[in-house]
Amino acid sequence: APSTEAAIRIVHELRLLAKHGSDNRAFVAEAGAIPLLLPLLQSDDAGLQLNAVTALLNLSIMEANKRRIMHTDGAVDLFIHILAKGATWRAKENAAATVFSLTTVHSYRRRLGRHPRVVELLLQMARVGPANAKKDAMAAIMGLAGDRENTGRLVEAGVVRAALEVAGEPEAAEEAVAVLAAVAKKGGAEAVAEAEGAVAKLVGVLRRGSDWARESAAAALVEVCRQSGAEVVAELVAVPGIEWVIWELMEAGTERARRKAAALARICRRWAAAVEAERTARYSEMSITAPSTTVS
Numbered sequence: 001a002p003s004t005e006a007a008i009r010i011v012h013e014l015r016l017l018a019k020h021g022s023d024n025r026a027f028v029a030e031a032g033a034i035p036l037l038l039p040l041l042q043s044d045d046a047g048l049q050l051n052a053v054t055a056l057l058n059l060s061i062m063e064a065n066k067r068r069i070m071h072t073d074g075a076v077d078l079f080i081h082i083l084a085k086g087a088t089w090r091a092k093e094n095a096a097a098t099v100f101s102l103t104t105v106h107s108y109r110r111r112l113g114r115h116p117r118v119v120e121l122l123l124q125m126a127r128v129g130p131a132n133a134k135k136d137a138m139a140a141i142m143g144l145a146g147d148r149e150n151t152g153r154l155v156e157a158g159v160v161r162a163a164l165e166v167a168g169e170p171e172a173a174e175e176a177v178a179v180l181a182a183v184a185k186k187g188g189a190e191a192v193a194e195a196e197g198a199v200a201k202l203v204g205v206l207r208r209g210s211d212w213a214r215e216s217a218a219a220a221l222v223e224v225c226r227q228s229g230a231e232v233v234a235e236l237v238a239v240p241g242i243e244w245v246i247w248e249l250m251e252a253g254t255e256r257a258r259r260k261a262a263a264l265a266r267i268c269r270r271w272a273a274a275v276e277a278e279r280t281a282r283y284s285e286m287s288i289t290a291p292s293t294t295v296s
Contacts, residue, residue, distance in 0.1 A: 004045050004048060007040075007048055008045070008047050008048050008051060011037065011040065011048060011051040011052050011055055012051045014028055014033055014037070014051075014055045015051050015054050015055035015058060018055050018058035018059045019058045022061075022062055025058065025059050025061060025062040025065060026062060026064070026065075028055075028059060029059055029062070029064070029065045029068055033055070033059070034056070034059065034065065034068045034069055034072060035072050037052045037055055037056050037059075038052075038056070038069070038072055038074070038075055038078050039078070040052035041053055041056075041078040041079065041081060041082045041095070042078065042081055042082075044087075045087075046087035046088055046091070049082065049086065049087050049088075049091050050087070050088060050090060050091045050094070053082055053086075053091050053094045053095050053098065054094050056069065056098055057094045057097050057098045057101065060098050060101040060102060061101065063105075066101065066102055066104070066105055066108065067105075069098075069102065070102060070105075070108050070111070076111070076112065076115055076118070079095050079098065079099060079118075080115070080117045080118060080121065082095040083095050083096065083099075083117075083118070083121040083122065083125065084117070084121055089129060089130055089132070089133050090132075092125060092129070092133060093129075093132050093133050093136040094136075096122060096125060096133070096136040096137050096139070096140045097136045097139070097140070099112060099118065099122070099140040099143070099144075100136070100139045100140040100142070100143045102143075103140065103143025103144055103146065104143065106146075106147065109143060109144060109146055109147050109150070110147050110149060110150065112144060113144045113147055113149065113150030113153060113154075114149075114150075114153075116153070116157075118144075119141075119144065119150075119153055119154060119157050119159075120157060122137045122140050122141050122144075123137070123141070123157055123158060123159060123162050125137035126138055126141065126162050126163075126166055126172075126176075127162055127165070131169065131171035131172060132171070134166050134169060134171070134172040134175075134176075135171055135172040135175055138163065138166055138172055138175035138176050138178075138179055139175045141154065141159060141163075141179050142175055142178045142179045142182055145159070145179055145182035145183050145186060145188075146182060146186070147186070148186040148187050150186075151182075151183055151186040151187045151188045152187065152188075154183060154188070155183065155188045155191045159179065159183060159188075160180065160183065160188065160191050160192055160195045160198070161195060163176045163177070163179040163180050163183070164176075164180070164195060164197065164198060164201050167180070167201055167205060168201070173205065173209060173210070173213050174209075174210055174212050174213045174216070177202070177205050177209065177213045177216040177217050177220065178212070178213075178216045180192055180198075180202070180216070180217075180220045181216040181217070181219040181220040181223070184219075184220045184223035184224050184227070185219070185223050189223045189224045189226075189227035189228055190227065190228050192220060192223075192224050193224045193227075193228035193232045198224075199221070199224070199232065199235045199236055199239070200239065202217045202220055202221050202224075203217075203221075203236070203239050203242060203245065205217035206218060206221075206245050206246075206249060207245055211253065211254050211257065212254075214249060214253055214254075214257055215253065215254050215256050215257035215260065218249060218253070218257050218260035218261050218264060219256070219260050221236065221260075221264055222260050222263045222264055222267070225264070225267045226267070230271060230274070233267055233268065233271040234271065236264075236268065237268055237271060237272070242268070243268075246261050246264050246265050246268070247261075247265075249261035250262055250265065
């Protein structure tokens with residue numbers, strides 16, 4: 001058997017080879033590398049573990065290699081091991097990035113989401129990890145949230161609160177807000193609406209976020225307002241300057257952000273019209289007759 005140093009060199013070469021080009025990724029995988037790399041995720045050597053998980057991440061870019069990884073016995077458990085006990089944050093980050101890559105295939109997204117430890121460990125990484133770990137964990141969670149069946153599990157595990165916390169951190173805000181939008185779209189809108197400060201946080205992203213973050217925040221707000229009713233719309237309308245924020249996004253956002261901002265504007269107008277109609281109806285029902293006075 002090769003020494004640890006020799007193994008590190010070999011795996012490092014595979015990692016570099018798999019980084020560039022689909023031909024290389026196909027060649028490495030067809031040579032049988034994936035079943036040999038996966039057990040190295042349990043290695044006690046930090047360098048060997050990191051090179052192995054990074055090689056698998058690079059290989060997973062290719063569709064056929066996603067299948068090879070997920071069809072290898074014990075693959076999910078090995079990724080869980082590194083998410084839980086990875087020797088370095090970088091190894092954990094690359095494991096999370098590999099999970100995200102695998103979630104682009106719908107059946108794998110569902111399979112990974114059914115495993116409670118995957119969800120639990122990604123949320124833990126999002127809460128306590130450094131900036132890059134939060135970013136990669138949230139990206140993987142976003143991938144899982146693309147499946148409605150997974151959304152309930154994510155909500156129960158505390159995804160909304162975790163995403164709202166991470167949304168305040170510039171390095172991972174885009175992914176965190178995209179998670180909120182995905183959760184809201186796939187059946188978790190009420191959970192977002194009920195989270196304390198969620199509407200204010202999303203409006204804050206509309207004001208100051210990157211283009212992608214603003215787009216996701218607008219999408220999340222549209223879903224939350226549509227599915228959670230007038231109370232949430234009232235909370236949105238009560239935010240000072242919200243009309244200007246929506247108008248500015250309609251003028252200067254991405255194409256999708258402009259569409260979502262226009263939808264938000266319509267929701268706010270309908271709410272205001274309904275409130276005005278209710279007020280008018282209430283006044284019209286009040287027939288106040290002044291008492292007659294008799295002058296003697």
